């Protein structure tokens with residue numbers, strides 16, 4: 001019986017890791033966004049990469065909902081439950097974050113595109129609620145960081161202390 005992740009899920013996993021890590025770094029180093037901020041430099045990079053993250057997370061969730069991944073039967077029930085809950089929380093949190101970031105970008109008058117293809121505007125330039133969405137987006141960055149740390153510590157613990165197949169089954173090959 002297959003115990004691993006399919007190739008598509010692995011590709012999504014590591015692309016999401018790379019792009020979300022890049023978004024985190026760019027978001028931290030870009031200038032604070034104010035009324036007069038222009039969409040240039042790191043701000044432009046954040047919105048451009050944002051379009052890529054939107055595409056990736058929607059495609060990854062759609063793929064995952066239609067493709068079952070077998071769980072490792074040797075793991076205790078509570079660990080399987082904790083892993084499943086964390087994984088769906090990560091997918092859901094990133095989805096919420098990208099939608100809020102998208103609306104916040106629109107409220108600053110910046111369209112969001114996926115490789116040049118414009119996405120519909122979720123908010124109008126100057127919309128108050130979408131401005132608040134930007135604040136919530138910024139707050140959720142910390143929640144995401146906490147969840148990712150938990151996830152990575154669990155993966156490394158399984159690999160180096162429990163010495164099971166949890167980490168290797170998501171690695172390439």
Ligand code: HEM
Pocket residue numbers: 020023024026027028031032033046047049050051053054094097098099101102103104105112131134135137138141
């Ligand atoms: C999950 C991936 C993402 C991460 C980790 C992330 C991270 C961040 C960080 C760290 C900030 C800086 C907050 C500060 O000022 O200290 C930020 C702000 C912002 N991000 Fe993202 N971001 C992500 C996805 C997106 C997407 C998809 C978009 C839209 C296409 C976006 C649009 C924005 C905007 C407009 C702001 C400014 C918010 C404001 O101050 O009004 N982000 N993001």
Ligand code: HEM
Pocket residue numbers: 009013016017018020021064069083087088090091148151152155156166167168169170
């Ligand atoms: C931004 C960073 C990351 C995010 C958002 C993330 C998200 C996810 C998600 C959503 C899953 C579930 C996949 C599915 O079942 O559809 C998953 C699985 C997994 N991730 Fe990550 N991940 C990140 C970084 C990492 C890193 C750096 C490692 C390794 C050190 C890692 C190791 C794993 C492992 C081992 C699994 C499979 C767990 C199992 O079989 O139960 N992840 N990740």
